[in-house]
Amino acid sequence: MDVDFKPAAPARNPETAPFWDAARDGRLLIKRCNACGEAFFYPRALCPFCLSATSWLEASGEGTIYSYTAVPTRDGAYIVALVTLAEGPTMMTNILAPDPQAVAIGQAVRVRFIPTTGDDALPVFVPA
Numbered sequence: 190m191d192v193d194f195k196p197a198a199p200a201r202n203p204e205t206a207p208f209w210d211a212a213r214d215g216r217l218l219i220k221r222c223n224a225c226g227e228a229f230f231y232p233r234a235l236c237p238f239c240l241s242a243t244s245w246l247e248a249s250g251e252g253t254i255y256s257y258t259a260v261p262t263r264d265g266a267y268i269v270a271l272v273t274l275a276e277g278p279t280m281m282t283n284i285l286a287p288d289p290q291a292v293a294i295g296q297a298v299r300v301r302f303i304p305t306t307g308d309d310a311l312p313v314f315v316p317a
């Protein structure tokens with residue numbers, strides 16, 4: 190599905206820069222705790238479960254729709270969703286679908302990267 194808009198470039202900081210660098214290269218990174226092993230999203234230096242140090246993990250890019258809402262627009266619908274990744278974390282994202290009416294909770298999706306107004310790319314999901 191072609192995207193006819195460019196979202197705004199993300200606000201970068203030292204903690205999220207590796208995430209955005211990987212996205213620009215077409216890779217989805219998440220964090221995993223070095224102590225308890227929990228994977229999580231959004232990127233941060235300390236584990237939200239046990240406050241230990243973390244490492245980057247390349248995610249498969251596969252997931253399922255946990256929840257979503259379709260915001261009507263004059264050109265169709267803008268779909269905001271929570272996608273649970275195969276690795277466990279749930280992330281807020283957008284679903285790009287040719288038919289917004291066909292989007293469903295529990296539907297398999299895969300990551301795709303779209304260009305932003307800057308030099309970065311934004312991860313979104315499409316039906317698998």
